[in-house]
Amino acid sequence: MAESATTPSFVRAVGVLFAREIRVELRTKSLLTSMGLFALLCIVIVGLGVRGISSNETYHRFVLAMLWVCTMFAAVVGLNRSATADRRKDFFQALMLLPHDPALVYFVRLVSTLVFLLLTQAIMIVVSVPLLKLDFFDQPLMLLVVPLADLGVLAPGVLLSTGTSRVRGGEALLTIALLPVAVPVFLGATGVTDALQAGLGAQSAAPFLLLLGICCAMFTGLGLLLYGRLNEG
Amino acid sequence: MKTNEKSSKAWLVTVVLAALGLIGAEVVLYLSYYYTPVQITPGTLWVVTPDGGAPINLYESYRIFFIHLPSAYTTALCCTVCLVGGVMWLLTRKEKWEALTTAAAETGLFVGAIVLLTGTLWADYAWGSGRIGSGWNWEPRLTTMLILWLAFAALLVLRKSMDTPRQRSVMTAVYGILLGPMYPLVSKAVELGRTSHPRSFSDLLSAPEIATTKYLASIAVTIALASLVALRYQMNRLNQQIEQERAA
Numbered sequence: 126m127a128e129s130a131t132t133p134s135f136v137r138a139v140g141v142l143f144a145r146e147i148r149v150e151l152r153t154k155s156l157l158t159s160m161g162l163f164a165l166l167c168i169v170i171v172g173l174g175v176r177g178i179s180s181n182e183t184y185h186r187f188v189l190a191m192l193w194v195c196t197m198f199a200a201v202v203g204l205n206r207s208a209t210a211d212r213r214k215d216f217f218q219a220l221m222l223l224p225h226d227p228a229l230v231y232f233v234r235l236v237s238t239l240v241f242l243l244l245t246q247a248i249m250i251v252v253s254v255p256l257l258k259l260d261f262f263d264q265p266l267m268l269l270v271v272p273l274a275d276l277g278v279l280a281p282g283v284l285l286s287t288g289t290s291r292v293r294g295g296e297a298l299l300t301i302a303l304l305p306v307a308v309p310v311f312l313g314a315t316g317v318t319d320a321l322q323a324g325l326g327a328q329s330a331a332p333f334l335l336l337l338g339i340c341c342a343m344f345t346g347l348g349l350l351l352y353g354r355l356n357e358g
Numbered sequence: 359m360k361t362n363e364k365s366s367k368a369w370l371v372t373v374v375l376a377a378l379g380l381i382g383a384e385v386v387l388y389l390s391y392y393y394t395p396v397q398i399t400p401g402t403l404w405v406v407t408p409d410g411g412a413p414i415n416l417y418e419s420y421r422i423f424f425i426h427l428p429s430a431y432t433t434a435l436c437c438t439v440c441l442v443g444g445v446m447w448l449l450t451r452k453e454k455w456e457a458l459t460t461a462a463a464e465t466g467l468f469v470g471a472i473v474l475l476t477g478t479l480w481a482d483y484a485w486g487s488g489r490i491g492s493g494w495n496w497e498p499r500l501t502t503m504l505i506l507w508l509a510f511a512a513l514l515v516l517r518k519s520m521d522t523p524r525q526r527s528v529m530t531a532v533y534g535i536l537l538g539p540m541y542p543l544v545s546k547a548v549e550l551g552r553t554s555h556p557r558s559f560s561d562l563l564s565a566p567e568i569a570t571t572k573y574l575a576s577i578a579v580t581i582a583l584a585s586l587v588a589l590r591y592q593m594n595r596l597n598q599q600i601e602q603e604r605a606a
Contacts, residue, residue: 281536288529292521302516305509306536309543312502336543343539351532354448 138225139233146237155210156238160203160245165252167195172256182323188257189318192249193311197278199245201300203238204282208290208299217287217356227353235276235283235348242275264321266330270314273337277310278303280344287355306344313337368592375585382578389571390424419483424571426476428579429469433506434541435580436466439587440513441538447531456527457594458587459534463513465587470507474500498547506544509537523601 150156171191178184211217220230253259285302289295316333320326327334443459446452477500494500513533520526 284532284536288520288525288532289516291525292519294519298516298519302512302533305505305512306540308505309540312543344536347535351448351535355528355532357528 135225135229138223138229142220142230142233143237146233150237150241153210155206156203156241157244159206160199160241161248163202164195164199164245164249167191167198168249168252168256171195175257185259185322186319188253188259189322190315192253193274193314193318195249196242196246196275197304197307197311198300199249200238200242200275200278200282201303203241203245204279204286204303205290205296205299207234207238208286209295212290221356227356228349231283231348231352235279235345238279238283239272239275242279243272246271246275266317266321266327266334270317270334270337273334273341274310274314277313277337277340277344278307280341280348281306284348284352284355287352309336310340310344313340365592365595368588372585372588372592375581375588379578379582379585382574382581386424386571386575386578389574390421394421394567394571419480420568422476422480424575425579426473426480427572428576429472429476429583430503431576432469432580432583433466433473433503434545435583436462436469436510436587437506437538437541440466440534444531444534444538447527448535451527453527453598454595456530457591457598459530460514460517460594461587461590463510463534463537464590465583466510467507467514468586469583470503470510473503474507477503499544502544502547506537506540509540513537523605 171188175184175188175191178187211220221227223230282299282303285306286295286299289299289302292298313333313336317330317337320330320333323329439462440459443455443462447455447459477497478494481495481497481500513530516533517526517530520529
């Protein structure tokens with residue numbers, strides 16, 4: 126009885142933690158700055174690299190694939206920054222003391238990082254239109270694919286970054302650990318993009334979309350189950 | 359005393375498995391050269407190239423399947439053991455499960471390398487120019503197998519980088535669980551992209567001699583590699599004991 130009087134409800138706890146993530150970012154501006162700057166630099170480098178491609182189809186396929194690569198590495202940069210900062214300031218221990226399942230902390234971290242990554246992608250898209258001469262707005266299915274792919278990368282990423290942030294050189298370690306696991310997501314995302322770009326329609330993209338959906342559900346489920354275990358001891 | 363008895367029994371099992379595996383491998387080697395047919399019936403040993411060109415004859419290159427296919431099965435087994443080991447460690451916190459997960463990842467790395475090497479050589483010959491040297495062809499199943507192989511390597515790098523035994527055990531278990539569901543992707547890869555990877559061995563090679571040799575090869579290679587898992591498991595258990603004694 127006493128516990129229920131002092132324990133905040135699930136929704137309230139999510140709200141408080143999410144507001145805390147946003148407040149920290151508004152104060153430090155470290156996540157969006159590092160992810161955004163990284164993505165911009167990648168776009169400039171990709172732009173320089175594709176100058177010689179004369180075939181329009183090859184150009185579009187290559188640039189879109191490279192944008193997915195940029196997204197994946199921007200996500201790694203963001204995950205590293207957020208996990209290392211929290212670890213350094215002992216926020217992790219404080220978060221683990223919450224009178225709720227640790228899965229709640231995982232959920233909030235996942236959603237907040239997803240929001241920041243989507244914001245970074247919005248910047249990437251705005252910049253890519255004039256710089257790389259791409260048109261993203263003729264494929265409404267991409268509005269579903271992009272958040273799904275982000276979720277698929279971030280779900281194992283949030284989990285693994287918690288472990289790798291504990292050790293020296295954890296930034297490189299996260300990249301090594303996350304990329305093989307996230308490749309199925311990348312395979313699904315590039316498969317859908319490729320099918321849409323080739324004008325094959327949603328039916329050809331369906332198996333890849335299914336792969337994306339399965340990966341997202343599986344990784345998020347595993348993250349919710351394992352996050353608490355990873356932070357014990 | 360009890361621990362010593364257990365340990366010597368485990369070593370005995372390892373040695374017996376290794377001996378059986380070696381004998382099996384010799385038998386399969388003999389069968390694959392003297393029992394399976396050299397004469398190729400048109401239609402049975404023909405495959406299409408990834409670009410949908412004219413079917414080509416495999417000639418004797420199909421014999422590499424007797425190593426490639428059982429190794430692929432064993433990689434799937436290693437994946438499953440990683441998953442089971444990870445789950446069991448999280449449930450019981452017993453060190454033996456961590457040792458098993460690591461042993462499965464180490465063996466998976468070795469067997470995966472055999473799958474990749476034999477697959478690449480065969481695909482290079484069969485889908486390339488009919489000779490070795492035309493390079494990696496990004497065939498979906500082979501590529502997803504390469505990703506799985508990298509994941510095995512990542513697990514071993516990750517666990518080595520952890521500072522404390524506790525962190526190492528947790529990360530091994532968690533990554534083992536994440537790695538587990540990757541084999542279905544390798545298995546389903548032929549349905550995702552444009553591929554000419556044989557979907558079923560029996561469709562391609564219907565001769566009864568080939569089927570018998572394939573079954574025997576699968577059993578022999580699985581036993582040989584189970585002995586490798588057992589050997590690495592014993593080594594990992596010894597390392598854990600040494601670490602504990604040093605810490606005490």
